Amino acid sequence: MRFLINGQPVEVDVDMRTSLLDLLRDHLNLHGSKKGCNQGACGACTVLADGERILSCLALAVQYQGREITTIEGIAEDGQMHPLQRAFIEHDGFQCGYCTPGQICSAIGMAAEAKRGMPSHMTRDLGAEFITLDRHEVRERMSGNICRCGAYNGIVNAISEVFVEAE
Ligand code: FES
Ligand code: FES
Structure with missing residues (x-):
């Protein structure tokens, strides 16, 4: 699967059932997004998809190919905190x-x-x-x-x- 994460193109071979949160944390070592409840109740896993906030624990990664995903690791710009x-x-x-x-x-x-x-x-x-x-x-x-x-x-x-x- 191919993704655009924090402005970087990423290609990764993962199970079709992988959630976006697990993709970020377990396969891309982006541990900023947190797994609180893993069932859409706490918001700890919130990331941005084309600027829209989504719960990455409830999102199948495969559906987010071609979207621009921004995690907390991508919020700062040019080394300056948001x-x-x-x-x-x-x-x-x-x-x-x-x-x-x-x-x-x-x-x-x-x-x-x-x-x-x-x-x-x-x-x-x-x-x-x-x-x-x-x-x-x-x-x-x-x-x-x-x-x-x-x-x-x-x-x-x-x-x-x-x-x-x-x-
Ligand atoms: S981990 Fe709690 S809403 Fe996703
Ligand atoms: S859960 Fe500890 S700062 Fe919010």
Whole structure:
């Protein structure tokens, strides 16, 4: 199978039943994406496919050939941390860090969804062309990413610093 992962073409011979998460972790040594529940309930495995957030534990790798996959290892640019990575550090957005790669990938995908006008349960104007994020939107839209350490205040602060306009 052929993939494009963090901008690099990759060719690998794996079982057709391999999940995208197992492909990343077990076959490509990209251990940033975490296996929390392996059943779509925790968000620790979140990666971006063409900029959209997906749960890689529920994705069959074979279906993602030809898509651009970005993992936490590909978020930084030119050796510079992504602003969200910096904000997580500044705001203590983690404790053990297990959920963090998924939180960061998810938040980037989440902000793109809002930009495209995809409403959430908290959105008042369902017809808006794009949605301006506030903390309520952030909390709702990030609710699929569980943090067992309960670092939620720091997580919301970090994401808000980067994606929420003046409150
Ligand atoms: S490991 Fe994929 S959602 Fe928990
Ligand atoms: S920082 Fe430990 S699970 Fe979130």
